[in-house]
Amino acid sequence: MIIAVVDGQGGGIGKSIVERLRTEFPKGNVRIIALGTNAVATGQMLKGGADDGATGENAIVHNMKQVDIVTGVIGILNANAMMGELTPAMASAIGASSAEKVLLPINRCGIHVVSVEEASLGRHIDNAVSVIKKVIAEHRG
Template sequence: MNIAVVDGQGGGIGRAIVDRVKKAFPDINVIALGTNSVATGQMLRAGADDGATGENAIIHNMQHVDIVIGVIGILNANSMMGELSPAMASAIGGSHTYKILLPINRCHIHVVSVEELSVSEHVDNAVKALGSYLKSL
């Protein structure tokens, strides 16, 4: 089982996701995919098993992972202040992998009918969703 965590900018949300996923599921292979080297480095320091940076790395790895976790903005071209390219968004959105998306209302996306929670609570919910999905396999 390979899980990709996609993040950009400072990598803080990706770091939190990797940390909690590895604590909850230590045997699962987590790949840190950063839109920049800072984000990738943060996720690697949090315990990701492997990491890669940039457009080609994200596009390539969407063919090789089972699950993708990140903020909802990873489906939106030019999100993260332009760091997430249209090709990255297309590769992630067009991938047949199972997607667990945190409803963070940034990147010109406002998700309605979702509880206003802290980033930490959204990460906890993402890890719970991952556990439910893994049990269903």
């Protein structure tokens, strides 16, 4: 299974997601790819334990055809999110990907997810990892 973590700006949320995923899935169990909208974000996620990393629009668009799961904040589906770092092509590729999308309901980028519990970032990441574990278990059947 290949999990893509998409993040931009400083890469802090992506790094936290990667660290938590790496705790649940030691190297060799799943492949975690860090896809950053910029080199700083990619670098942070690599420091968090991602197996590979790539940066920019082409990297994100290209890899969406190959990953099984994509995770990040819900804004990665929104063109021009992350202060314009997430291009329309990136958002379109993520949205059109056949990968399972496990998104954190962070109310930024002009998107407000309703009927979702208010929780800390850490709790949202824990919830996302739980869903990813379930998806992997169902896939392995």
